[in-house]
Amino acid sequence: MTTKPWILFDIGGVFALADDGHWQPRFSARLRERAGLDAETFGARIDAADLPRIDIEQGGEAEYWRRVGDALGFDAAIRADVRTEFWNAYCGSANSELLAYARSLPAHVGRAALSNSADGAREEEERRFDLSSVVDPIFYSHEIGVAKPNAAAYAAALSLMNARPDDVLFIDDHRVSLDGAAAVGIRGHLHTDNATTIEAIEEFLEPYAL
Known part of the structure; x- marks a missing residue:
């Protein structure tokens, strides 16, 4: 396997427990x-x-x-x-378990984040969660100028990750965002709890094992 797998995480409702949407x-x-x-x-x-x-x-x-x-x-x-x-x-508060899991992923696995956001979110979330030590790059809608589920948001992420859609698994807690990812060929997993999300990531990564 010569291609690099990527796990693309949402932030609010996934890494950050912020009662997203409410x-x-x-x-x-x-x-x-x-x-x-x-x-x-x-x-x-x-x-x-x-x-x-x-x-x-x-x-x-x-x-x-x-x-x-x-x-x-x-x-x-x-x-x-x-x-x-x-x-x-x-x-909100940190999803410490999932952040720790993401940080522990093997070095050959890319880890990135794509989040709808507000200006100032990078600084505020970095101060609270030290996200840059877990995922890089981080794509915020206020910085790339487009929000999920617009196809351009996923295209921007793919371009800067230098990744093929087939090699990316997107984790989000909103079905509409997963539908947007699917429209550009990115597989998705609806985050409802850490255990099933971790299981989905492990299954996705099996073909890429070194």
Whole structure:
């Protein structure tokens, strides 16, 4: 076997236990309550703020939080507290078992990550999880300018990994992201628990054993 196998991991909901898909509306509700606004007024102010697309653009995080603060009447101290609360909810806690397993994979196995993200995620997740010691490269949607399940996100990852689709197994906790990977020929595994994910990786790697 001359080709190199790659395990491509999602981050939120896989490496980071962040109640993926549910913390966002709860954070938005807490933000509205903190501003003392009804849902309609809150939504109108946020819409009028014309917030930067920090999910697919770099360099907009500071402006994002400035506009949120201005829209909701938050001073600098409250704005800082809200930002901290956001990143704590966004990052969640480390999936230590899966991170340790990924770190232990043989040297001939490539380890990378592809994650929908927000500007600032690389710094925040690196500080909490030391991800660069586990996976490299890491593809964040705000840095590559496109998010899963867009085919261009997977194409960008394949190009920089210098990998063939057949040699990649993608681990994600959302079926729609796996469907996007399948559309470009990448096999996927729906992460529901560590044991089955590890089993799927081991099975995928069997033909590549040295």
